[in-house]
Amino acid sequence: MNQFFDTLNSDNQETGEKEMTERVKPELLGGFRDYLPADMINRQMFIEKIQKIYERFGFVPLDTPAIERSSVLGTDIPDFGMEVYRFTAGDQDVTLRFDLTVPLARVIAAYPDLPKPFKRYQIGKVWRKEKPQAGRFREFVQFDVDIVGSKSMLADTEIIIIIYTTLTELGVDKFLIRFNSRKVLNALPEYVGFDPKRIKDVLRILDKLEKVGLDKVKEELKRQPENVYDEALAFSDESIKKIIVFLQISSGDNIEILKRLSGVFGGNETAKAGIKELREICDNLIVAGIPQKNWEIDLSVARGLDYYTGPVFETTLLELPSIGSVFSGGRFDGLIGKFANDSIPATGASIGVDRFYAALEQLGKLKTIPTTTKVLVTVFNELLGKKSLEFAQKLRNTGINTEVYLNEEKLLKEQMIYAVKQEIPFVVIIGPDEEKKGMVTLKDLQTRKQVLLTEEECLAMLKGS
Amino acid sequence: MNQFFDTLNSDNQETGEKEMTERVKPELLGGFRDYLPADMINRQMFIEKIQKIYERFGFVPLDTPAIERSSVLGTDIPDFGMEVYRFTAGDQDVTLRFDLTVPLARVIAAYPDLPKPFKRYQIGKVWRKEKPQAGRFREFVQFDVDIVGSKSMLADTEIIIIIYTTLTELGVDKFLIRFNSRKVLNALPEYVGFDPKRIKDVLRILDKLEKVGLDKVKEELKRQPENVYDEALAFSDESIKKIIVFLQISSGDNIEILKRLSGVFGGNETAKAGIKELREICDNLIVAGIPQKNWEIDLSVARGLDYYTGPVFETTLLELPSIGSVFSGGRFDGLIGKFANDSIPATGASIGVDRFYAALEQLGKLKTIPTTTKVLVTVFNELLGKKSLEFAQKLRNTGINTEVYLNEEKLLKEQMIYAVKQEIPFVVIIGPDEEKKGMVTLKDLQTRKQVLLTEEECLAMLKGS
Numbered sequence: 003m004n005q006f007f008d009t010l011n012s013d014n015q016e017t018g019e020k021e022m023t024e025r026v027k028p029e030l031l032g033g034f035r036d037y038l039p040a041d042m043i044n045r046q047m048f049i050e051k052i053q054k055i056y057e058r059f060g061f062v063p064l065d066t067p068a069i070e071r072s073s074v075l076g077t078d079i080p081d082f083g084m085e086v087y088r089f090t091a092g093d094q095d096v097t098l099r100f101d102l103t104v105p106l107a108r109v110i111a112a113y114p115d116l117p118k119p120f121k122r123y124q125i126g127k128v129w130r131k132e133k134p135q136a137g138r139f140r141e142f143v144q145f146d147v148d149i150v151g152s153k154s155m156l157a158d159t160e161i162i163i164i165i166y167t168t169l170t171e172l173g174v175d176k177f178l179i180r181f182n183s184r185k186v187l188n189a190l191p192e193y194v195g196f197d198p199k200r201i202k203d204v205l206r207i208l209d210k211l212e213k214v215g216l217d218k219v220k221e222e223l224k225r226q227p228e229n230v231y232d233e234a235l236a237f238s239d240e241s242i243k244k245i246i247v248f249l250q251i252s253s254g255d256n257i258e259i260l261k262r263l264s265g266v267f268g269g270n271e272t273a274k275a276g277i278k279e280l281r282e283i284c285d286n287l288i289v290a291g292i293p294q295k296n297w298e299i300d301l302s303v304a305r306g307l308d309y310y311t312g313p314v315f316e317t318t319l320l321e322l323p324s325i326g327s328v329f330s331g332g333r334f335d336g337l338i339g340k341f342a343n344d345s346i347p348a349t350g351a352s353i354g355v356d357r358f359y360a361a362l363e364q365l366g367k368l369k370t371i372p373t374t375t376k377v378l379v380t381v382f383n384e385l386l387g388k389k390s391l392e393f394a395q396k397l398r399n400t401g402i403n404t405e406v407y408l409n410e411e412k413l414l415k416e417q418m419i420y421a422v423k424q425e426i427p428f429v430v431i432i433g434p435d436e437e438k439k440g441m442v443t444l445k446d447l448q449t450r451k452q453v454l455l456t457e458e459e460c461l462a463m464l465k466g467s
Numbered sequence: 468m469n470q471f472f473d474t475l476n477s478d479n480q481e482t483g484e485k486e487m488t489e490r491v492k493p494e495l496l497g498g499f500r501d502y503l504p505a506d507m508i509n510r511q512m513f514i515e516k517i518q519k520i521y522e523r524f525g526f527v528p529l530d531t532p533a534i535e536r537s538s539v540l541g542t543d544i545p546d547f548g549m550e551v552y553r554f555t556a557g558d559q560d561v562t563l564r565f566d567l568t569v570p571l572a573r574v575i576a577a578y579p580d581l582p583k584p585f586k587r588y589q590i591g592k593v594w595r596k597e598k599p600q601a602g603r604f605r606e607f608v609q610f611d612v613d614i615v616g617s618k619s620m621l622a623d624t625e626i627i628i629i630i631y632t633t634l635t636e637l638g639v640d641k642f643l644i645r646f647n648s649r650k651v652l653n654a655l656p657e658y659v660g661f662d663p664k665r666i667k668d669v670l671r672i673l674d675k676l677e678k679v680g681l682d683k684v685k686e687e688l689k690r691q692p693e694n695v696y697d698e699a700l701a702f703s704d705e706s707i708k709k710i711i712v713f714l715q716i717s718s719g720d721n722i723e724i725l726k727r728l729s730g731v732f733g734g735n736e737t738a739k740a741g742i743k744e745l746r747e748i749c750d751n752l753i754v755a756g757i758p759q760k761n762w763e764i765d766l767s768v769a770r771g772l773d774y775y776t777g778p779v780f781e782t783t784l785l786e787l788p789s790i791g792s793v794f795s796g797g798r799f800d801g802l803i804g805k806f807a808n809d810s811i812p813a814t815g816a817s818i819g820v821d822r823f824y825a826a827l828e829q830l831g832k833l834k835t836i837p838t839t840t841k842v843l844v845t846v847f848n849e850l851l852g853k854k855s856l857e858f859a860q861k862l863r864n865t866g867i868n869t870e871v872y873l874n875e876e877k878l879l880k881e882q883m884i885y886a887v888k889q890e891i892p893f894v895v896i897i898g899p900d901e902e903k904k905g906m907v908t909l910k911d912l913q914t915r916k917q918v919l920l921t922e923e924e925c926l927a928m929l930k931g932s
Contacts, residue, residue, distance in 0.1 A: 025804075025806060026539055026805055026806055027539075027806070028576035028577040028807070029536065029577070030532065030535070030577075031535065031536060031556075031559060031561060035532070036529070036574055037530040037531075038578065038581070039528055040527075042527070042530055046528060057839045057840070058863050058867070058868050060840040060868060060871070062507070062508060062838060062840070063504055063511060064502065066502075067495065067496070067499040068563075068606065069496060069499065069552070069563075069594070070496065071494065071495075071496060073491055074491055074493065074494065076491075087534070087556055089552075090554070094496060098534075107493075108493040109493070109503075111493035112494070112495075112501075113503065116503070117888045119872070119874055121870065129533075129534070131556065131557070141532050141533065151874070153874075154852070154873050154876075156846070156856060156871060157873040160871065163860070285853065286856060289854075291857070339490075340490065340491055341492070341493040342493070343490070373527055375525040381619075384619075389754075391621060391625075391755050392754050392755060392756070398523050398632075403523050403524075404523065404525055405525025405586065406625065408586075408614055408617040408622040408625065409583075409584055409616070409617045409618070409619055411618075411619075420582050423582045
């Protein structure tokens with residue numbers, strides 16, 4: 003650090019004079035941001051609220067490093083498919099974590115003695131080198147909740163209940179948790195008659211249904227490739243008919259959907275397993291008393307399709323559907339097998355904290371506060387500053403969040419402006435008059451009223467307010 | 468992500484079979500570590516406690532990115548003097564932050580409208596590529612508290628009061644906050660008669676006083692260089708005499724030290740300013756009622772010497788002096804000038820969370836808890852599992868942290884062992900007998916007593932306990 007601070011010390015610190023050219027622009031990297039106090043205070047309250055909910059469901063916290071071996075995160079394979087921060091440190095190929103799920107899988111394999119089911123929550127920053135654009139950041143916070151070591155649909159149900167509870171306790175009531183089973187989707191190729199490798203392409207087209215309408219979807223499924231690079235599906239009329247039947251399943255209530263699913267997929271073993279999963283989750287949700295207006299089976303929910311093996315969940319804010327899912331996840335029974343010999347089932351979900359927070363802000367669901375500080379004790383001059391410090395200590399010892407204005411050179415008026423700017427609700431003034439009488443002036447910045455009080459009266463009043 | 472998860476999906480997920488050779492070792496990088504739940508729960512409580520103290524003093528939170536431009540962090544200069552994680556991302560030279568102070572300076576310059584004094588706390592991971600060794604990590608957590616925009620010694624006093632309050636509220640009483648002023652040390656070259664550039668070397672030798680004794684120190688100060696590379700100081704007898712006078716100042720009570728300092732440094736303007744700083748801090752601490760057994764002027768406190776411009780602070784745990792200072796800092800009036808045209812004064816201190824936490828653990832000052840979960844509701848079988856889920860929801864709705872055992876295949880006995888392992892204090896059992904009677908069994912795992920209760924009785928009992 004020597005060189006750096008030597009440079010600093012060579013400045014004339016008394017006057018703060020320095021050649022303009024020497025200064026460094028206080029610039030952030032593109033796609034990164036600061037959280038200033040007014041923002042951070044409310045983000046912290048938001049996160050704490052969710053944390054308390056997770057704990058109420060018996061989850062415990064975990065933390066893992068920001069940097070891991072690229073081989074562990076899987077970013078060392080060619081064509082990883084996501085832009086990440088991968089670099090060499092010493093002689094090691096390392097990557098900044100891009101999610102909290104792969105590190106969880108590593109932890110499960112690394113500490114086989116962890117009691118299972120292992121229910122952990124984890125909050126932390128993750129990094130992805132995506133193109134920076136409005137609302138898309140390269141550093142963002144994820145808040146995950148996962149259950150490892152349970153095949154039971156009780157586990158998947160519990161994840162849905164946590165999503166329900168979180169949204170509800172954050173003051174949202176117009177939301178819909180939509181879920182599906184990957185096993186049902188995995189039965190599509192056999193039922194419709196296409197190569198299972200094409201399932202992603204099929205679902206991408208079906209995803210557009212709401213936007214473009216059924217005719218366009220049919221057209222796109224039927225389209226013949228125009229050249230060898232064209233990946234058009236060229237579905238037969240019979241296949242398209244079956245797709246339409248499948249699409250029509252997903253309307254009506256959950257019991258009807260399940261019935262129709264059984265009718266359509268009848269003998270298919272994979273579909274049967276998926277239907278059983280969905281039925282169990284529905285039964286469990288009803289038993290747990292989760293209102294049916296907040297959840298439904300939706301066969302279009304697929305969640306990427308690479309990663310999940312059973313139930314998958316998404317959460318739509320009905321007043322803000324355009325922002326997409328705010329709390330999503332699913333069962334990933336295969337992931338831990340990357341590191342461990344045992345096949346260990348797992349299910350969970352993740353909040354993109356920044357997106358969710360921004361959505362709640364937009365919906366006006368966040369009661370934000372500008373500061374955690376309750377009182378500013380002003381400082382009249384250097385001598386009376388000691389008096390102010392002394393009384394501030396009394397306030398703090400009573401548990402009141404108290405700031406002393408730490409600049410005795412500023413006029414009282416400027417100190418008041420500071421309190422107003424910071425939205426601190428109360429100001430205590432100890433000037434020569436107050437000092438002479440052994441009292442303090444308490445001013446309520448909202449009502450603009452001020453009263454002369456003894457110290458004890460002031461303490462009691464602030465403690466009570 | 469495609470390729471990665473395609474690999475996963477090519478496994479046989481039903482059986483979990485996979486060739487041994489394909490597995491990835493779930494290994495961490497050297498110098499990094501996981502925080503498992505038992506650890507994390509208590510670290511979180513520890514951090515929250517400190518956070519509440521900072522807030523009580525009127526500080527507000529800030530967060531900044533983990534990655535910054537190397538030019539901003541100053542790591543792009545040759546011979547930076549600290550091993551950091553510096554790499555190229557796209558076409559940018561970036562570094563993982565190595566502290567929270569340089570980012571604070573950047574923030575102050577980047578947002579000139581932030582009201583000042585700006586009192587912020589910040590907790591976050593920082594990264595240094597030091598040689599991994601026992602107790603030294605490459606990723607660690609710092610918890611900083613700083614006041615920007617105040618030249619007043621009230622600010623430095625407040626930092627010392629925060630240190631005092633933090634230690635005291637964490638249950639430590641045998642500690643000593645030792646402070647000094649860099650201005651006093653900066654007067655040494657003139658007083659003793661040596662090149663100001665050698666002050667670091669001088670202080671390094673003086674630092675050994677306690678260890679090696681006065682004779683060795685004198686010897687080392689006097690030593691002549693043996694060759695051109697030898698940086699021996701070759702002090703004259705007169706200079707050494709003055710050094711000894713200086714060393715003898717720092718004993719006795721604070722008022723005596725200040726008197727002797729004035730006597731020795733008399734006319735030196737820099738020393739005078741430093742003595743005034745120390746005197747003001749002492750006066751303020753007395754007014755604030757901070758017990759004198761917990762603080763003292765110590766002229767050997769230097770804190771590196773590159774970075775600080777006024778008061779500097781260290782905190783020694785008297786029962787564990789070997790671990791060094793757990794809460795240190797000082798005034799850094801020059802740092803923000805790196806980014807801003809205005810000279811903006813600042814002072815603050817930082818906790819190395821991992822070291823401080825480990826020290827408190829060693830002193831037995833941490834009341835640790837193994838879990839935040841209060842009740843495990845066991846699951847008798849798939850059918851009764853629904854009953855368990857239903858009752859768990861009632862417990863949660865009452866605010867009780869409740870886990871349902873999410874594996875209906877396990878025997879009740881195994882579920883009880885799980886609760887014992889996790890140190891969950893209570894277990895609720897809903898078997899066929901309980902279900903028939905419409906009741907539940909509550910077992911206290913500490914007393915080993917169990918009682919049959921109605922649901923309402925059970926809720927009331929757990930809520931009260």
